[in-house]
Structure formats: C-alpha cells, structure tokens
Amino acid sequence: GYLDEQFIQLEELQDDANPNFVQEIVTLFYTDSTRLIQNIELTLNSRPINFSKLDDYMHQFKGSSSSIGAKKVTSECAVFRQYCAAGNAEACSNNMRVPCKSDANGDILAFTRTSSFL
Amino acid sequence: MNVSSVKGSMSISSSTSAWKAGDTISDQFPAGLRVLVVDDDPTCLMILEKMLIACLYKVTKCNRAETALSKLRENKNGYDIVLSDVHMPDMDGFKLLEHIGLEMDLPVIMMSADDGKQVVMKGVTHGACDYLIKPVRIEALKNIWQHVVRKRKNEWKEFEQSGSVEEGDRQPKQSDDADYSSSVNEGNWKGSKRRKDEEEETDERDDTSTLKKPRVVWSVELHQQFVAAVNQLGIDKAVPKKILELMNVPGLTRENVASHLQKYRLYLRRLSGVSQHQSNLSTIISAQDPTFGSLSSLSGLDLQTLAATGQLPAQSLARLQAAGLGRASAKSGIPITLVDQRNIFSFENPKLRFGEGQQQHMTNKQQVNLLHGIPTTMEPKQLVSLRHAAQSVGNMNMQVPPHGAQSSQNNPLLMQMGQQQQQQQQQSRGQILVDSTINHAPRLSSMGQPILSNGMATNVSSRNGIPENIRAPGYSQTPSMLNFPMNHASELPGNCFPLGSTPGVSNLTSKGDFQEDVNSEIKGSGGFMPSYDVFNDLNQHKPQSWELQNVGIAFDSSQHSNSLQGNLDLTQSALGQQGFSSGQMNGHNRSAAVASKAMFSTGDVKELGSAQNVNQHLNNLLVDNTIRVKSERVCDTSPANIFPDHFGQDDLMSALLKQQESVASSENEFDFDGYSMNNIPVWKMVSSHCEYHVLLVFFEAYQGQIIGEVSKIRFCMICKGAHAEF
Numbered sequence: 001g002y003l004d005e006q007f008i009q010l011e012e013l014q015d016d017a018n019p020n021f022v023q024e025i026v027t028l029f030y031t032d033s034t035r036l037i038q039n040i041e042l043t044l045n046s047r048p049i050n051f052s053k054l055d056d057y058m059h060q061f062k063g064s065s066s067s068i069g070a071k072k073v074t075s076e077c078a079v080f081r082q083y084c085a086a087g088n089a090e091a092c093s094n095n096m097r098v099p100c101k102s103d104a105n106g107d108i109l110a111f112t113r114t115s116s117f118l
Numbered sequence: 119m120n121v122s123s124v125k126g127s128m129s130i131s132s133s134t135s136a137w138k139a140g141d142t143i144s145d146q147f148p149a150g151l152r153v154l155v156v157d158d159d160p161t162c163l164m165i166l167e168k169m170l171i172a173c174l175y176k177v178t179k180c181n182r183a184e185t186a187l188s189k190l191r192e193n194k195n196g197y198d199i200v201l202s203d204v205h206m207p208d209m210d211g212f213k214l215l216e217h218i219g220l221e222m223d224l225p226v227i228m229m230s231a232d233d234g235k236q237v238v239m240k241g242v243t244h245g246a247c248d249y250l251i252k253p254v255r256i257e258a259l260k261n262i263w264q265h266v267v268r269k270r271k272n273e274w275k276e277f278e279q280s281g282s283v284e285e286g287d288r289q290p291k292q293s294d295d296a297d298y299s300s301s302v303n304e305g306n307w308k309g310s311k312r313r314k315d316e317e318e319e320t321d322e323r324d325d326t327s328t329l330k331k332p333r334v335v336w337s338v339e340l341h342q343q344f345v346a347a348v349n350q351l352g353i354d355k356a357v358p359k360k361i362l363e364l365m366n367v368p369g370l371t372r373e374n375v376a377s378h379l380q381k382y383r384l385y386l387r388r389l390s391g392v393s394q395h396q397s398n399l400s401t402i403i404s405a406q407d408p409t410f411g412s413l414s415s416l417s418g419l420d421l422q423t424l425a426a427t428g429q430l431p432a433q434s435l436a437r438l439q440a441a442g443l444g445r446a447s448a449k450s451g452i453p454i455t456l457v458d459q460r461n462i463f464s465f466e467n468p469k470l471r472f473g474e475g476q477q478q479h480m481t482n483k484q485q486v487n488l489l490h491g492i493p494t495t496m497e498p499k500q501l502v503s504l505r506h507a508a509q510s511v512g513n514m515n516m517q518v519p520p521h522g523a524q525s526s527q528n529n530p531l532l533m534q535m536g537q538q539q540q541q542q543q544q545q546s547r548g549q550i551l552v553d554s555t556i557n558h559a560p561r562l563s564s565m566g567q568p569i570l571s572n573g574m575a576t577n578v579s580s581r582n583g584i585p586e587n588i589r590a591p592g593y594s595q596t597p598s599m600l601n602f603p604m605n606h607a608s609e610l611p612g613n614c615f616p617l618g619s620t621p622g623v624s625n626l627t628s629k630g631d632f633q634e635d636v637n638s639e640i641k642g643s644g645g646f647m648p649s650y651d652v653f654n655d656l657n658q659h660k661p662q663s664w665e666l667q668n669v670g671i672a673f674d675s676s677q678h679s680n681s682l683q684g685n686l687d688l689t690q691s692a693l694g695q696q697g698f699s700s701g702q703m704n705g706h707n708r709s710a711a712v713a714s715k716a717m718f719s720t721g722d723v724k725e726l727g728s729a730q731n732v733n734q735h736l737n738n739l740l741v742d743n744t745i746r747v748k749s750e751r752v753c754d755t756s757p758a759n760i761f762p763d764h765f766g767q768d769d770l771m772s773a774l775l776k777q778q779e780s781v782a783s784s785e786n787e788f789d790f791d792g793y794s795m796n797n798i799p800v801w802k803m804v805s806s807h808c809e810y811h812v813l814l815v816f817f818e819a820y821q822g823q824i825i826g827e828v829s830k831i832r833f834c835m836i837c838k839g840a841h842a843e844f
Contacts, residue, residue: 056205060158066253
C-alpha cells in the first residue's frame with residue numbers, strides 16, 4: 001500500500017528500449033529526496049525555523065514522491081505541510097521522521113530491486 | 119479560416135508565426151511535437167521526458183528556467199509548446215510563463231503538485247494554456263497538442279487581422295513586472311477577441327497559404343513607443359497613421375498600429391483607472407498573442423474548476439438530498455417502498471413514542487398497508503431508531519417505513535411488512551412493530567409485562583424474536599398483543615408462541631425476560647414494538663435480523679428492555695428467518711424488539727398500532743387459518759406457514775404455548791405469566807396462514823379487549839386478504 005497507480009504508469013513506461021527505466025527513476029528519486037531531506041533537516045534544526053522554506057521543501061518532496069507514486073510519502077508530506085502552515089514546529093520535527101524513514105522508501109527500494117530483475 | 123486542417127494550420131502557422139525554421143511539419147501530428155519541459159525536480163523531469171517520448175513528442179528538458187528561456191530565444195521556432203513547473207528555485211514558473219508569452223507566444227502548460235485554487239487561478243491569469251496537477255499522468259500529456267493547435271489557430275486569425283508586416287523578432291524586453299502578466303492576460307484576452315472580430319482591419323487575405331507574414335510581436339519596447347505616441351497625440355486624437363509616424367518603427371504597418379490601438383483602447387476602457395502604460399503594454403502584447411490562448415485556457419480552467427467544485431458538490435448534494443428525501447418520504451408514506459434506510463429515518467423520527475398514541479398506530483389501517491410497503495429493510499437502523507424513538511408505538515407505525523406514518527398502524531404495519539417483504543419487511547416491520555409496540559407501550563405496560571413474561575419467556579428460547587415481542591405487548595397493555603406474537607406461533611414460523619390463551623404471555627414467557635422488558639418497554643415506548651417485530655418475523659421470516667433489530671430497537675427505546683431483550687432474542691431467534699440472531703436483538707432493544715416482534719408477529723400488530731390496526735392485521739392473519747387468539751397452540755406447524763425460516767419459532771411457540779397454558783389462556787385474554795392484566799385479552803394460539811394473520815388475530819383479540827370489538831376482518835394487509843374492521 002505504499003505505491004499507487006502512478007507507479008504502475010511508470011512501470012508501463014518501461015520497455016525494452018529502457019529496461020531499467022523504473023530503476024533509474026527510483027534511484028533518482030532516492031538521490032533527490034535524500035538531498036531534499038537533508039535540506040529539510042537542516043531547516044528544521046535551525047532556529048528559528050523557516051517554515052516557508054520548509055513548506056517549499058515539502059512541496060518539492062511531495063511532488064517527487066507523487067510522481068513516482070509513493071502515495072504514503074505524499075500524504076505524509078501533505079500532513080507535514082499543514083504543520084508548517086500552522087507553524088507547528090514540534091509537530092514538524094516529530095513528523096519529519098515519518099516521510100524520511102517511512103517504510104515507503106524501503107518499500108520502493110525493495111520494489112526497485114525486484115524490478116531490476118524484470 | 120485559414121486553417122482548413124490541423125496540418126494546414128500547422129504549416130501555416132509555422133510559416134506565419136515564423137516559429138519554425140523549416141516548414142516541415144510532421145504529418146503524424148501530434149507526433150513530433152516539440153516540447154520543452156522545465157522542472158527543477160530531476161525525478162519529475164525524467165519521468166516527464168519519458169512520458170513525452172512515449173507520446174512521440176520531441177522532448178527537450180531543462181531543469182532551470184533561465185536555461186529554458188535561453189533555449190527558447192536561441193531557437194524561437196524550435197518549440198511548439200512548453201511545460202513548466204510552478205515552483206522553481208531560480209525563477210518563478212509564472213514569471214517564466216509571462217516571458218514566454220511575451221517573447222515567443224508559445225503555449226505554456228504549468229504543472230505542480232499544488233492544486234490550490236489560487237495557484238491555478240494564477241496560472242490562468244498569467245496566460246497558461248493549461249494547468250496539470252502532479253503526478254502527471256501520461257494521458258494528460260497526450261492531449262497537450264491541442265493547445266498548440268488552438269494557439270496557432272488564434273494566431274492565424276490575429277495575424278490576418280493585424281496585417282502583414284512581421285515585426286517578428288523584436289527583442290522583447292523582459293517584462294519583469296509581474297503586473298504585466300495579469301493585465302496582459304486580460305488584455306490579451308480582450309485584445310485577441312477584438313482582433314478576431316476586427317476583420318476590417320485586416321488586409322485581405324485571400325489565400326492563407328500565401329500568408330507568410332509573421333505576426334507583429336508587440337514587444338514591450340514597441341508598445342512603449344506606441345503608448346508614448348498615443349499619449350503624445352492624446353488618446354482622442356491618436357490615429358493610427360499619426361501614431362505610426364511618431365513611432366517611426368520600420369516595418370510597422372498602419373494596420374498593425376490600428377489594431378493595436380484598438381486593443382489598447384479597449385484595455386484602457388476596461389482598466390479605467392489602472393495605469394495605462396503598464397497594463398496597456400502588457401495588454402496589447404498579450405492581447406495579440408496569447409489572448410486567445412488565455413481565453414481558451416481561461417475558460418478551460420474555469421470550467422474545470424467549476425465543474426469540479428460545482429458539479430460535484432451539486433451532485434453529492436443532490437444525492438444527499440435525494441437520500442434524505444427518500445427517507446423523509448419514506449416516512450410519510452412511501453407505500454410499500456422498502457423500508458430502506460429512508461424509512462428508517464423517517465421511521466426514526468416518528469419513532470416510537472411510547473405512550474403517544476398507542477392508538478395511533480393501531481388505528482391505522484393504512485399503516486397496515488404501509489407495513490406492506492415498508493420494505494423489509496427495516497434495517498437495524500430502523501430498529502435503532504425505533505428504539506430510540508421509544509415513541510409511541512403509534513408513531514412507529516407511522517414512521518415505520520415506507521408507510522410513513524401511521525403511528526397507530528405500527529402493529530398492523532409491522533405485520534404487513536413482515537409478510538410482504540419477507541426479509542426486509544420483516545425488519546422494517548419489526549421496527550414498526552416495535553414502534554407500535556412502543557407506542558402501545560403505555561398500553562401494554564399494564565398488561566404487557568405479565569403476559570409477556572409468560573409466553574415470551576418460553577418462546578423466546580425458541581423463537582428469539584417472537585418472545586420478545588410478546589413481552590412488549592404484554593406488559594404494556596396488550597397482553598394480547600404480546601401474545602400475539604407468541605400466539606401466533608403458529609403463524610410464526612417456528613414461533614411457538616403460546617398462541618393459546620395467553621399468547622402474549624406465553625410468548626413473553628418464552629421470551630423469558632421479555633415480559634419484563636416488555637413492561638418496561640411498554641411503559642416507555644409502548645412496548646408494542648416488539649410485537650411488530652415478532653410479527654414481522656412471523657410474516658417474513660426473512661428479515662430476521664431486521665425484525666429482531668426492529669424489535670429490539672423499538673423496545674429498547676421504549677423500554678428498557680432488559681427482559682425484553684431476552685425476549686427479543688427470542689423473537690429474533692424465532693424470527694430467525696430473517697436471520698435475526700438472538701444475538702442481534704439482544705443487544706438492543708431486543709427485549710423491545712422482541713416484545714414488539716412477538717407482539718407483532720402474533721398479531722400484536724394490532725395492538726401496537728392501534729387496536730384497529732392490529733385487528734386488521736390480525737384478522738388478516740387469522741383469517742387465513744383461523745387466526746385467532748385462541749388457545750391453540752400452534753407452535754410448530756402453523757408457524758411454518760408464517761415463518762418459513764423461523765428457526766426458533768417452533769420453539770417459541772412451544773414456549774408460548776406453555777406460557778399460555780400457564781397463563782390461563784382464554785380467548786383474547788392476554789395472560790402473561792404472572793401478569794394479570796385486567797383488560798388484557800388473552801393471547802391464544804392461533805393458527806393462520808401467515809404470521810400476519812396470526813398477529814391480526816391477536817390484535818383483534820386485543821382490540822376487542824381494549825378498544826372494542828373487531829367487527830370483522832376486512833382486509834389483510836399482508837396477505838392482502840380481509841382485515842378487521844373496527
């Protein structure tokens with residue numbers, strides 16, 4: 001339940017010409033999101049917290065994750081953004097753990113490994 | 119129009135707009151569409167690229183807006199459409215949008231994970247052709263070519279109108295003023311519209327193919343010159359010729375100026391008060407170019423938005439309303455409509471108001487009918503409502519489903535219901551019964567309890583539902599009522615109601631605790647509810663759960679159906695047919711339900727609702743096979759008729775019978791164990807072809823006791839036979 005139909009679409013995009021498309025995408029996502037997450041952490045740890053920036057990052061993250069179909073991450077981001085909007089620093093800090101270390105990522109990773117065999 | 123076909127337009131536009139260096143338009147349009155995609159997110163970018171390639175487009179990707187702009191400028195005609203993200207680090211997507219619109223007048227599609235209304239609106243006002251929400255699906259990308267065509271179409275028109283001179287690649291100044299965009303869009307929109315209409319301005323273009331004049335691109339610079347000239351001349355005196363002279367721009371035709379002036383004027387009028395220069399400039403510029411584009415995109419977006427927001431809510435609203443109405447109507451009297459949810463609601467409302475008018479329900483013949491209508495869907499909800507309602511049984515009747523409100527009818531209704539719609543109805547009926555029971559509760563109170571206990575108790579075991587019913591009626595007043603359910607054991611499938619002398623009682627007893635509950639129920643609600651349930655059960659068998667539930671609900675609401683619950687259980691089981699599991703009733707108003715059920719099933723219906731009703735029902739019921747509250751113990755066989763599926767009926771019946779025995783059955787006497795009701799008719803066993811009739815019998819009996827004699831059976835709601843006349 002971590003990936004939605006968007007991911008299916010990605011899978012469909014993969015073909016003989018691009019056998020590793022999905023894998024590429026996911027890898028890319030991971031790389032990108034890692035960077036993004038680092039930024040987010042940084043922002044979170046700074047004082048005072050720059051919520052608008054945080055929101056921006058979250059928006060990006062949300063966009064990325066939704067593009068690859070990681071819906072859980074996407075929804076977590078949405079929630080996170082609400083906290084940002086409310087200026088709820090604590091909630092942000094607490095919830096940051098969620099998207100970053102969510103199983104979604106792990107799940108995707110696993111999936112990638114599988115698809116690499118395709 | 120020049121564009122006779124897509125291809126045609128393509129070629130023309132490409133030549134006219136001078137976008138394409140070569141005129142080699144792909145014949146497989148939209149394949150080969152040259153797309154420039156800009157997004158800072160590499161993941162998205164890659165995915166988009168892949169998708170676009172899959173659409174057979176030619177893709178160029180950039181991850182920075184500046185890169186994109188420079189690419190565009192290098193090769194003005196190198197792209198057909200631009201896809202841009204909204205949130206980008208180096209430049210805002212909307213800004214990029216403006217630039218592109220001003221300089222190259224390409225269709226631009228915005229993308230974002232953000233689907234907020236403001237953002238989308240911003241895209242619209244800035245002239246975006248479309249706005250896609252991430253994640254972008256490939257299907258959405260397959261359609262983007264439409265924007266290209268549309269734009270070219272519009273441009274072509276504009277071009278025609280504006281004249282032949284191609285201002286082409288004037289170095290457009292970056293309009294870093296965001297203000298431009300909005301006004302630009304507006305202006306464009308207006309302008310282009312105007313342009314289209316201005317045929318007189320255009321040079322005659324007889325042959326589209328020969329039109330190779332590039333459009334005049336009113337750059338910021340140009341426009342400023344224009345505006346300066348206009349101001350110099352005075353807006354009133356500004357005539358194209360003079361403006362042209364003042365501007366002294368080579369290559370600019372009078373026609374160009376004229377059309378531009380027109381747009382400008384329009385824009386001024388529209389923005390009276392707004393700074394002219396800026397707005398005009400942008401307006402003009404945009405007017406020429408993206409006007410149409412904005413227009414289309416605007417409408418498109420608007421429509422989408424509206425559709426999304428407006429329609430959906432409307433639809434849902436409608437649905438809700440319908441649903442709500444449905445319910446309401448159900449109440450009022452949806453004839454024979456299933457006691458569906460709606461009914462439940464309506465049902466609920468009237469809810470059994472115990473004490474309200476036991477009579478109420480009883481009296482309604484209609485209700486009886488209603489019962490029929492009442493879909494067996496007297497779902498648990500209904501039951502619940504019933505319970506809560508604790509309203510007079512009468513109410514219940516009315517409420518009870520479909521029939522809507524014939525409070526008094528409850529009983530009969532219930533009865534009917536049961537019969538008619540077998541399972542569903544039963545449920546509803548149960549409710550009705552419950553209601554009526556409840557309503558009657560007051561009445562029953564006096565009698566119910568004792569009676570119920572008698573018959574119910576025993577019966578309960580077997581019948582689940584029935585016993586309970588009996589109770590209810592028993593205590594409140596309709597011992598007979600109660601008995602009915604029980605008594606109707608014969609009727610009731612499997613309900614071994616002690617239809618005999620003390621139908622109610624016996625029933626109650628069988629139900630066991632039912633009686634007690636019944637009393638309580640009756641007090642509160644009128645206790646009849648249960649009878650209904652029972653009744654229903656009897657009739658329907660099917661709505662087992664329903665019935666029970668109904669009963670339960672009824673009872674509960676009305677009373678506290680402790681005992682009732684037990685009864686209900688019985689009823690339920692008895693009713694079993696419907697699948698009532700004693701468990702079901704147990705929970706809730708089982709007792710009530712049972713009571714009601716019992717009551718109903720055995721013809722408590724009558725009691726519940728109004729004596730009349732019940733009588734009717736009972737009559738009907740009884741009509742069939744000598745439905746009569748007699749000391750017939752029809753525990754086993756008869757019920758079969760009624761409740762084909764009653765599982766417990768037999769047991770109940772037997773229980774009831776026992777009860778009856780003990781109770782001292784006498785015709786039309788509700789003898790509940792330990793319950794001595796003065797005016798409670800004794801429930802007797804009756805045999806009937808159906809539960810309904812059995813109930814009717816009881817009802818009748820009860821009626822006789824309570825409200826009068828039942829003259830005769832005139833029409834059986836459920837069996838569509840004769841029912842009692844009061």
